[in-house]
Amino acid sequence: MRSKFAVALSLVAAMTISLGITPAATAATNDVVVTRAWVRSAANADQAMMMTGVFAKITNRTSKTVTLTGGTTSFAGVVEVHQVVDGVMAKKNGGIKIAPGKSVMLQPGGLHVMLLNLKKKILPGTLVDLKLTFTGTFGTAKSKVVTIKNLIGKISAAGGESYSPSPMPMPSMSATK
């Protein structure tokens, strides 16, 4: 029986290891592999006109440096590449660079992809579409779009920083004193 979601979910990585199945999300490209992707939801808050962060593991399988520059989604007006420095997050100018053969972790409190001007609520368990744009050397092409079909909305306490509105200090830093 086929699911109406045709979900790859985060088991993308899990399945390739344990079942030998190549899911659609990674089949699109062997050059840049995005796994373990999720998006931070707000418990039940209305996120319309707000923003949130996307986290994932990205591996560069090409022989040249690739750069994550941005993306698109039906859930947000703007997709930016961000970093958190000294508890304050800001746009990462020049994008996120990944050396050949290396991986980067986008995670709360660090590098992340920011969805701004949200058009729809992202609740826990909401499945979000996302296309990420990379520049680099992909055969003859100089850029590549990686499609992530079903990014899962998840609550996470990690990182402490709030993802809206931006920029902001990390509230947990003062709260723990």
Add this chain to the structure above:
Amino acid sequence: MLTRRQILFGSIATVGAGATSIISGADAANAYREGFAAAQKLAGSKLAKSKLTWHGKHQAGIESRAQAHTNFVALNILPNITADDMLRWMVLLTDNISTMCAGIPALADPQPDVFVGAANLSITVGFGPSLFKKLKLESNQPASFDAIPKFSIDELQSEYCDGDVLLHIAADDLQIMNHVTRTLISDSKSFAKMHWLQNGFTNAVGTVPEGVTQRNLMGQVDGTDNPELGTENFAQRVWIDDGPAWIVGGTQLALRRIRMNLNTWDLLGRTEKEAVIGRHLDTGAPLGKTNERDAIDFEAVDDRGLKVIPEFAHIRRAASQNLDEIFFRRPFNYQVLDASAGQLEAGLLWTAYARDLSKQYLPVQRRLAQFDLLNKWTTPIGSATFAIARGIDPGEIIAEELFS
């Protein structure tokens, strides 16, 4: 390649194998110690790497050996939760199941380092009668699925009864099992609140040989007369084969928390204890027989003309009176503090899995409630039923058809 045994026994093994070389006792002891350390290191993470299959026609955690540790958790949905919300919850649970049962930490796990492996983790999801009522989904229930009626022997405590959603977690490592429980509960908090948690256990892996029937805390071999795993008989008793799509390949579960009065049970002699059940304590054999698997002879009489298996014996009262009355039991033990008595309280998280509890389990339960000498030392204090969704293939979502 060295086998574990060869490493374990080091050079001693060469002597045993008939080699002529003579080694000193000190050398042998040293080799043994080194070999043992190496073997330990190799074996050290074996359990963490052990996995059960989480996908397929049936959910995991039923047609398999009971793991060493379990949490049965019931949750009640928050007000205003809709079928659509339920589906989002199921997306999260499905993702958690497919990753953690494959030995990978859940997405966004704040403490991923605790999750060192699956250790035969299973996570089983089910829904109670109250959920179908709240969401007005009664027409999608399996046939004749309902709450268990109250029996005269019951002293039910509401904190161990009912529940909208069941998460049944089990693994062979207690720390992993508890971490998984917390991960699942964290991802459930936008949808539901915990109603009860019942923690249970059996022996650890390696304590008793594989395939040996477990014992309960009354000391009895418990689980002998049970449909055999992997058989057609098991499938016919347990797995639902028609009805709404979400339940075909699923089952029904009756979970009874049954307290044992071990303080009075301890006072019985061994022969009396054996008569209460109708089986020998050491072998688990039916009274009058020698092996656990020997057929029960309910007609046999002793030289005084008395029934070898007494009229009041649990197995006589519980034995199926017709082919309908057969179900699968997969119990776990529990032991907690009874604070009001300043005593330990022990018992069973007793389970019945059946296609149709009303036909297979209820007649037996009615008969036992009427009369079973074992009732003198056992008291049901919790009771709940859940419809367990069918298994899923990778890419599907648990109970998707129910909430779509």
